[in-house]
Amino acid sequence: MSDFIAEQDRVLLERHGLASYEALWALTLEAVDEPNTERGGWSSVYRLDLGEQAFYLKRQSNHLTRNVLRPFGEPTFAREFRNIQRFKRLGIPSLEAAFFAKRRINTERQAVLVTRALDGWSDLQGLLESWPRLPGVERGEIVTACGKLMRNLHAAGQLHGCFYPKHVFLQRSSGGYAARLIDLEKTRPLLLGERDRLKDLDPFLRRTCAWSDDEVRHFLTAYLPIGTDIERWRLRLDARRRSKEFAVGAC
Template identity: 65%
Template sequence: MNDFIAAEDRALLERHGLADFEALWALQLEAVDEPNTGRGGWSSVYRLDLGEAAYYLKRQSNYLTRSPLHPFGEPTFAREFRNIQRYHERGIPVLRAAFFAERRLPGEQRAILLTRALDGWQDLEHWLQRWDEIAAERRAAILRTCGQLARRLHAAGQMHGCLYPKHIFLRETDDNFQACLIDLEKARPLLFGRYDRVKDLEPLLRRARGWDETDVERLLDAYLGDRDDLHNWSRRLLARRRYKEAYR
């Protein structure tokens, strides 16, 4: 895969001397959290502020995922980058990649993924922490937005694979919310119809602990587009939740 630089970010990165792999790899920054280790390597995330724009710089070494197409492994960022681009092509709201590249060295595979920071957005977890304090109409708008996002995702033939509240970002507008997705490492095509859709939605509902039965129904109403099949979906999601809780 050739190095990728988004057209709208190229001039800014070039102006700061950061439009190539080696410059971004050598950049000295403080990690925003503890590096992920395992898979035989490491992966870390840094914030990069370039005046008028902010990014998250993700670097990894020998942090690989294996699949039938890549039995010997490939950097997890390579898969995430492909999924970001696929989501954009299919009209699914998602964070935006500014730069991606890989390098193979003797005994080492390196990868860099640079994404635009979602400044002005908050993840769903942020809203759930004070759910009872939020006005009823704003709660309804959040539920509607999340349901419509999931509907758009699945209508495009994709599943997120890790649909947790921390991976849904929301931005409040005058009278509504916008939503987008992050963390697409586990995303894949929707292969098994309703089974995959239930599998994708259930973790979101299980982890959104502030939501009651009415909240879940509102989200499902927005997801389904009508209420005719709401009971069956609620039953399937509950069965999936009980199964997951019994075997974790």
């Protein structure tokens, strides 16, 4: 895979001398959180402000994911970048990549991924914390936007795999709310029909416990095709919930 630079960001990165892997790898910044060391290597995230445009710079070394096609592993950012580009081709609103490249340096397998910051957008998790104080019309717009986002995702044949409120970002305009997804590392094709769809639906609805029964129904109405038996889906969700142990973070 050759180095990727988004055309809309190329001039800006070049102006700041950051249009290469080497420059981005050497850049000194303060990480926004503690490095992720779960996979034996490390992975860190930094905020990068370049004038009026902000980005998130992600760097990792020997932080690998493995599957049947890649038994020896690859940087997790390589998988995330492919998914970002796939979502773009499929018309699923998500974060945007500005730069991606990977290198093998001696025994290290390194990768750099730069994404555009979603400044001006709010994550659903934060909105849920103030849910009772939001106007009813605004709550309805948010619920509708979330339902349409998941409908768009599944209609394109994709499973997010981690469809949680903290990964849904929303922005209000005169026409209501727009929604988009982040954290695409676990995304895969939706292969098992309703069973796969429930894998996104169930954890999402367990974590939106601030929503009333009417709001859950509103969400399902926005998500499901017109004429679908909503009660059947609610029964399937209830059955799945009863069959699983109480999940961490559920209500």
